[in-house]
Amino acid sequence: MSYEVKMPQLGMNQDTALVVAWFKKEGDKIEKGDPLFEVETDKATMEVEAQKEGYLSKIKVDEGSEVPVGQLLALISDTNEDSHNGQTDLAGSDAFEPMEPDAEPINDKSIENEVQNIEDPSDRKELVNRITRNNVGSAGGKVLASPKAKFAAKEMGFDLAELRNSGIAEPFHFADLGRVPQSPSFSSIYMQVSAEAFDALILKSETAKRSLLFSKFTSSAWSFVFEDSFLEVIFKDTNGESYVETTTEAVSSSDVANTITLIDLCDTRISAYETGSNKLTLSFSQLRNELTICFSFNERILKFPDAVKFLNELGARIEDPILQLI
Numbered sequence: 008m009s010y011e012v013k014m015p016q017l018g019m020n021q022d023t024a025l026v027v028a029w030f031k032k033e034g035d036k037i038e039k040g041d042p043l044f045e046v047e048t049d050k051a052t053m054e055v056e057a058q059k060e061g062y063l064s065k066i067k068v069d070e071g072s073e074v075p076v077g078q079l080l081a082l083i084s085d086t087n088e089d090s091h092n093g094q095t096d097l098a099g100s101d102a103f104e105p106m107e108p109d110a111e112p113i114n115d116k117s118i119e120n121e122v123q124n125i126e127d128p129s130d131r132k133e134l135v136n137r138i139t140r141n142n143v144g145s146a147g148g149k150v151l152a153s154p155k156a157k158f159a160a161k162e163m164g165f166d167l168a169e170l171r172n173s174g175i176a177e178p179f180h181f182a183d184l185g186r187v188p189q190s191p192s193f194s195s196i197y198m199q200v201s202a203e204a205f206d207a208l209i210l211k212s213e214t215a216k217r218s219l220l221f222s223k224f225t226s227s228a229w230s231f232v233f234e235d236s237f238l239e240v241i242f243k244d245t246n247g248e249s250y251v252e253t254t255t256e257a258v259s260s261s262d263v264a265n266t267i268t269l270i271d272l273c274d275t276r277i278s279a280y281e282t283g284s285n286k287l288t289l290s291f292s293q294l295r296n297e298l299t300i301c302f303s304f305n306e307r308i309l310k311f312p313d314a315v316k317f318l319n320e321l322g323a324r325i326e327d328p329i330l331q332l333i
Contacts, residue, residue: 010059012081014074017048024048025073026080027151027178031063037083044080045178052153062087071151071177151178159184166307192306195281196314200322202298208328218242218271221291225267227331228321232313239266245275273298289321298325 014024025047031037042054043063064084068074150167152160156179160167170179209215222240229238243249249268265287270280272292279301280290288303302318309317324330 009064009082009084010061011079012043012057012083014046014076014078014080015055016076017046017053018050021048021076023073023075025151026068026070027052027153028070029066030054033063033066034087035063036087037061037063047154050154052155057083059083061085153178153180155181156184193282193303194306194311194314195279195301195303196318197279198300198302198318198322200298200300200326202293202296202325204328205298205325206296217273218244218269221269221271221289224324224328224331225269225289225321228317228324229265229267231320232317233265236265241266241268243268243270245270245272300325 014026017024027045027047029044030042031044037043037057037060039057039060041057043057045052045054061083062085063081065082066080067082068078068080074080150171152167157167159165159181165184167179170183171177175183205220209217209220222242225240226238229236239251241249241251267287267289268282270288270290272278272280272290275292278292278294278299280288281301281303282288286303286305287309288301290301290303292299292301300318300322302314304314
């Protein structure tokens with residue numbers, strides 16, 4: 008006689024789950040309570056225990072397969088002979104579904120603390136704010152990883168496909184994220200625009216603050232290019248003090264904002280500021296009626312074509328502030 012092992016219901020709103028790994032192979036002796044396989048949902052990864060003893064006669068679903076709740080995953084036979092002969096009697100089988108394990112949701116704060124041990128502190132904030140978040144390799148389909156590893160990789164701006172390319176076996180776990188060195192992809196692009204309209208705007212208002220206008224123009228240009236992306240602008244003065252100048256809208260604790268550090272060099276003789284790191288940084292300098300804008304970024308965080316679009320849009324708004332009203 009054979010017993011059916013089906014995909015369990017692991018959450019109230021769960022329709023499917025990913026089979027991450029099998030802990031037993033066909034023909035293995037199974038004791039009740041043995042870890043049988045590992046599954047992954049959107050919120051957690053967990054081991055499912057065998058609820059019957061016997062022999063694993065047939066595995067119906069391969070590792071890496073996403074299957075609906077209730078689908079047949081494997082068969083457990085009473086005897087080893089049934090296992091080797093592949094004999095199954097589904098019509099008369101005593102079907103069962105594994106007991107529902109306790110699934111602990113991912114604790115964002117705990118992972119956030121662990122991530123701090125992987126990345127250099129000076130770069131971590133910008134890695135958290137990566138725009139492009141790719142968890143799928145270009146050559147090999149879906150990357151298999153635990154929810155904890157996926158969540159941390161997203162926060163760090165780390166492409167899990169790099170673990171696959173380096174030869175590390177899947178499924179990936181949180182500890183694997185520190186096994187591949189981060190390769191720098193630092194870039195800077197410059198733009199020179201007329202400052203006449205911008206200067207006139209400041210002169211017309213007694214309360215206009217240049218750094219605040221730079222921040223608002225930056226936020227608007229970002230929102231125009233990246234419609235569904237939150238932006239936080241941090242102003243850094245020449246004394247090294249930093250503070251949040253503005254955001255496009257209120258950001259809840261569940262949202263991850265992209266962050267740009269803005270530096271106003273217009274009152275200095277310095278023409279530009281480059282970070283040479285993963286940070287997204289904008290510097291503004293002025294010589295007579297011309298502004299020089301330098302945008303420093305990491306192409307692991309922001310792709311070059313997107314950076315060009317953003318800087319072009321920002322330059323257009325500074326030259327023609329009326330675009331802020333459109």
